[in-house]
């Protein structure tokens with residue numbers, strides 16, 4: 206590892222609309238021409254590594270240029286090339302292990318008799334649109350079929366282990382988002398784009414979909430590296446029988462044997478249920494993937510290659526237990542209402558029980574590591590426990606600073622103050638997860654500096670992105686937009702606004718902050734008038750643009766650190782973490798003039 210100089214950082218402009226790049230070629234002849242050329246070029250692609258969106262885009266631009274076609278077909282061409290990249294690997298997967306994902310907008314909007322259930326549109330196969338044809342054909346072959354929308358559900362289904370490949374039909378807008386998640390993770394998938402993106406009674410080249418559904422060949426000689434097996438392992442250790450095996454309950458029956466009847470068992474059940482709740486499991490994934498990466502990355506080549514001893518799995522579970530404990534306490538301190546789409550723990554069981562469940566999970570985390578001290582070696586166990594304790598203290602420091610600021614009368618805040626809090630609140634969890642994976646694989650001397658700095662840049666950028674998402678609503682958790690800053694959190698956006706505004710604007714922002722009820726005494730969502738007024742002031746101070754630039758700066762620094770890392774498998778994992786942890790909001794916060802003017806001056 207050589208010291209990394211401060212990189213020259215190019216700042217990105219706010220992401221431009223890509224609508225002009227997502228035109229479906231108007232004629233069948235033109236669509237076939239592009240597909241044929243994509244098939245020709247696809248034969249020579251290197252399939253050992255997952256595609257990247259940037260690489261795919263470059264190939265598509267070259268193809269269009271060579272055919273003398275305009276860049277409006279870029280999205281379509283990227284789909285055609287991606288299909289060729291994955292065709293053989295999808296073809297080699299048994300039909301029973303494939304998912305056909307259809308969009309509900311394919312239905313006949315005038316009089317479709319189907320209802321929606323938890324799995325999407327329950328097609329009645331009336332024959333009025335092509336959904337029934339595709340569904341019947343695919344189910345005959347053994348596919349699982351979902352008539353739904355959106356990539357998060359796809360990733361969840363893949364990670365749950367029920368399917369190994371996706372055949373999809375979607376508009377180019379949805380497919381563009383899918384590129385970020387599905388391509389990066391190395392999930393075999395092919396897709397046919399809808400011929401329009403107007404979300405109503407859409408259509409598709411039916412024979413193209415039929416061809417994709419029917420793909421079948423023998424396994425190809427080489428498969429693309431993927432993190433799916435490690436993602437599945439990270440989910441499995443936190444749920445069901447694998448959770449019970451790695452961390453057997455001491456007080457009550459396992460969940461499958463019915464509810465506990467005594468208070469000790471009931472308390473343990475609440476903790477285990479919370480530990481098993483959703484989330485991306487990104488922290489245990491980091492631990493498992495870091496361990497795998499420095500030991501040859503066999504787990505990225507096949508499920509059979511996964512070599513994750515129980516003490517490694519238990520350490521990753523400990524990382525998740527610490528994370529879940531911090532969320533319980535965080536939700537109490539912020540009196541949040543929802544987490545993972547359901548009521549937070551303190552809203553369900555009361556604050557006292559929730560505090561205790563959080564404490565229990567912290568204890569469980571330490572116990573899970575300590576019980577394997579003989580297997581991993583006393584020095585390794587001590588190093589890991591030290592790093593966990595250090596992360597625990599730093600997290601409490603960052604959270605403590607945030608709480609004190611929230612309850613203070615003086616609401617001055619600099620961007621540096623906010624960034625220091627972010628570095629303490631978010632980075633230590635990434636640092637501990639990465640460190641533990643590497644430490645379990647061997648000595649970490651060459652990585653010590655990188656682990657700390659990479660995690661800091663990743664954590665800070667992640668927290669800023671969360672702030673930006675907060676102004677768009679967060680489907681996973683918070684459900685209501687614009688809550689963080691109005692709930693009195695010392696966010697970077699607020700600090701940038703206070704630094705960027707002067708005179709009456711600054712005073713108005715301060716006054717708006719003081720109008721909100723103190724946190725911990727929530728009286729419902731923030732006043733929408735106040736939300737809009739703060740949003741306008743944020744735009745005036747250009748905080749969204751400034752925050753975006755800071756994200757890019759941290760991203761560039763994290764990537765520069767990753768550039769120097771050996772072996773290449775670990776380097777590639779770090780790049781993957783940057784791309785996935787720093788997944789961007791789907792659209793920038795809307796400009797105030799696009800919003801209904803509720804009240805000019807609150």
Ligand code: SF4
Nearest residue numbers: 317328329331334337
């Ligand atoms: S075939 Fe299915 S999706 Fe299409 S209109 Fe009939 S019930 Fe609706």
